[in-house]
Amino acid sequence: MSTAGPQSAPPATLDDVRGWFFAVDRHLFVWFLEQQKKAETPGNLIEMGAYLGRSAIMLGDYVREGETFTVCDLFDSEAPDEANSGEMAASYRDTLTRKAFESNYLAFHDALPDLVQAPTSVMSDGRVEPKSARFVHIDASHLYEHVIGDIAFAKETLSPEGVVVLDDYRSEHTPGVSAAVWEAVATMDLLPIVVSANKFYGTWGDPTPLQDLLLEELAEHPELTAYEERIRGNRIIRLRNKAGLKAPSFRTSRFHDHIVAERTAKAERERRLKEAEAAALPARAKRLAKDLLPPVATRAIRNARRGGR
Ligand SMILES: C[S@@+](CC[C@H](N)C(=O)[O-])C[C@H]1O[C@@H](n2cnc3c(N)ncnc32)[C@H](O)[C@@H]1O
Incomplete structure (x- = not known):
């Protein structure tokens, strides 16, 4: 994580929005969302943990007619427990407000997503139809108790074609995410598709068609190298990017x-x-x-x- 800090002016480009959404994952998000667009995969989009909107702004471009995009974040409200409160104070408190998220989002979109300003645990209270989502990005609290709950919610909510993305699954400062992700692989039938340095991409459906297509297309992308491994018999693609990989272009803001x-x-x-x-x-x-x-x-x-x- 590196780019937190006050954002003093309205954003001209997505790079002006502070956050932790890096080039390789921006390529992977675009790739998965474009596949879903081509295949006309129906379903809603959900982000848990938006900060100032860097990833949400991109996700917002892929919401189709009749679909919803729900963003859940504490923004400037109280965390539900002491550990989560410490996490908020250490990383986000000086810079994050709901208003700042909204201004950034509206610099790129005409309307806000459905905002849930609350702990992600409220998402399991029946407000979202089971199996109604095609993309869930989990990037809220990085503490084990929260992440394991977020994964259980994603399992309930994603359709078989759906993709779940988990941030910081292997960082030294986020052992709770690692524990929750691999526990879900071992005991909750979560199947890996691909991992980047920062994010884990998985599904509760069949990962094979997506993996085959991804490997085929990566062959034409010299800045990205794919490696294949097996975990408990299931294939996982490991993606390495050359230093200095450029993010995919994204349209500019209205300003x-x-x-x-x-x-x-x-x-x-x-x-x-x-x-x-x-x-x-x-x-x-x-x-x-x-x-x-x-x-x-x-x-x-x-x-x-x-x-x-
Ligand atoms: C790493 S940031 C998200 C980064 C963002 N996805 C991006 O692309 O830059 C984590 C966010 O999770 C939120 N958060 C932390 N704990 C939470 C919880 N228990 N429930 C909901 N949101 C939480 C924080 O307010 C913060 O905005």
């Missing part, structure tokens, strides 16, 4: 042209100011010499110059 025009005007003003300062330098140096040197020295310099002519 882009205005922000770029402002940035250009500011750069031009600064350039003109520097030019004027540089031009004023010799005159100012002359004035300074006149003010600082004693009259005898000034006269001597003047005489020497006259004599030298």
Whole structure:
């Protein structure tokens, strides 16, 4: 995790939205969502843990007519327990408000998703139809007790064609996510599709067609290398990306042209100011010499110059 921090201005591009949604996963999200679009896989989209909207903004582009996109986050409300509260204080409290999420989201979309400002545990209270979702991104609390509940919710909610994505399944600072993910693989029938450095992609349906297609398409992507392994007899694809992999392009925000025009005007003003300062330098140096040197020295310099002519 690296890019948290105050976001002082409206975003011109998705990269201006602070968050933890990196190039390789942006490629994988696009790939999975495009496959679903091509196959006309029906279903809703759900994100648990949105922060300032970096991944939610992209997901919002894939909601089709008749589908819903639900985003659940605590935003600026209280966490349900002390450990979760500590997590919030350490990582998000100084920067995260619901208002900031909404402004970022509306910079790219005409309407907000269905927002649930609450702990993710409320998602299992019957507000979402079982087997009605095709994509669930779990990126809220990274503590074991929360994540295992989020996975159980995803299992109930995803259709067989659906994909669940789990953030930080292998980081040193998130052992709870690792424990929950591999427990789900071992005891909850979760089948891995692919893993990146940051995220685990899995399904409760058949991963084989998606894996075959992904391997086929990766062969044409030299910046990404795929490795195959087996866990308890099930195939898992491991994806490595070359350093400096660029994220897929994403449309700009509604403020882009205005922000770029402002940035250009500011750069031009600064350039003109520097030019004027540089031009004023010799005159100012002359004035300074006149003010600082004693009259005898000034006269001597003047005489020497006259004599030298
Ligand atoms: C790592 S951030 C999400 C990053 C985001 N997906 C992105 O792309 O940048 C985790 C988010 O989970 C939220 N969160 C933490 N614990 C939560 C809980 N118990 N229920 C709901 N949201 C929670 C935090 O408020 C924070 O916004």
